[in-house]
Amino acid sequence: MTFIEQFKKMMHEAMPAFLANPFIQNCEAGRVDARALYTYIEQDNVYLAVYLPLFSKGLDNFGIDSKALRQFEGDQETKPHLMLQKLADEKNPAAKKSITKKWLPATSAYLKHIQDSQKENDFIFLCSLAACPYVYGYLTEKMIADGRMTKDNPFYPWFDFYKGTDGQLIVDFMKVLKEEADKVDEAIQSRGLTAFYQAVQFENDFFAQSMEKEA
Numbered sequence: 001m002t003f004i005e006q007f008k009k010m011m012h013e014a015m016p017a018f019l020a021n022p023f024i025q026n027c028e029a030g031r032v033d034a035r036a037l038y039t040y041i042e043q044d045n046v047y048l049a050v051y052l053p054l055f056s057k058g059l060d061n062f063g064i065d066s067k068a069l070r071q072f073e074g075d076q077e078t079k080p081h082l083m084l085q086k087l088a089d090e091k092n093p094a095a096k097k098s099i100t101k102k103w104l105p106a107t108s109a110y111l112k113h114i115q116d117s118q119k120e121n122d123f124i125f126l127c128s129l130a131a132c133p134y135v136y137g138y139l140t141e142k143m144i145a146d147g148r149m150t151k152d153n154p155f156y157p158w159f160d161f162y163k164g165t166d167g168q169l170i171v172d173f174m175k176v177l178k179e180e181a182d183k184v185d186e187a188i189q190s191r192g193l194t195a196f197y198q199a200v201q202f203e204n205d206f207f208a209q210s211m212e213k214e215a
């Protein structure tokens, strides 16, 4: 199996866990949990403030000049956040006051994972960055294709946003990963796959943590 095939297999095998995730199950059912959505947006702002500059560095390391990839630089993802915020505002705006401003565990652990990968090796770093676009692109496209996410669902615009923007993004990212994988030895390839796998797990934890009640 090629490096990219192994990447895809990992994502494919992670799908049942995403579909069983209570955050994703709420989306699928069209259930709006205002507190969970406000929490997700808050944590995602924290996440993106750290991730996006790292993402730029990861691209710079390989001289990557893809329009689809570069468009995300400096973008705090206002559009998709506003889509979720609108749903929460319509449901229960008071829930906003009850959310935590602290970094939740999956936020810290995911960012630490990417930073640790950065220290290890440029290729491993790139693999750890890949889960972010890949999970959102793959999950949203698959759920729409399988009829789990339909146009009458209030979360459809959010799913459609990631499906739409990430099409070319993933194609370009995979092209770079394939080229760079061919240049590193098997041990580094294997570490890269592990770094990607761990980041995929953190993506799942990141969704789930928004649903958890504070201790």
Ligand SMILES: Cc1ncc(C[n+]2csc(CCO)c2C)c(N)n1
Pocket (backbone or CB within 6 Å): 044, 047, 055, 072, 077, 132, 133, 134, 136, 137, 166, 203, 206
């Ligand atoms: C936890 C978390 N993971 C992924 C995304 C989606 N996302 C953020 S930046 C970007 C493009 C560059 O990777 C994409 C697809 C998110 N918002 N939050």
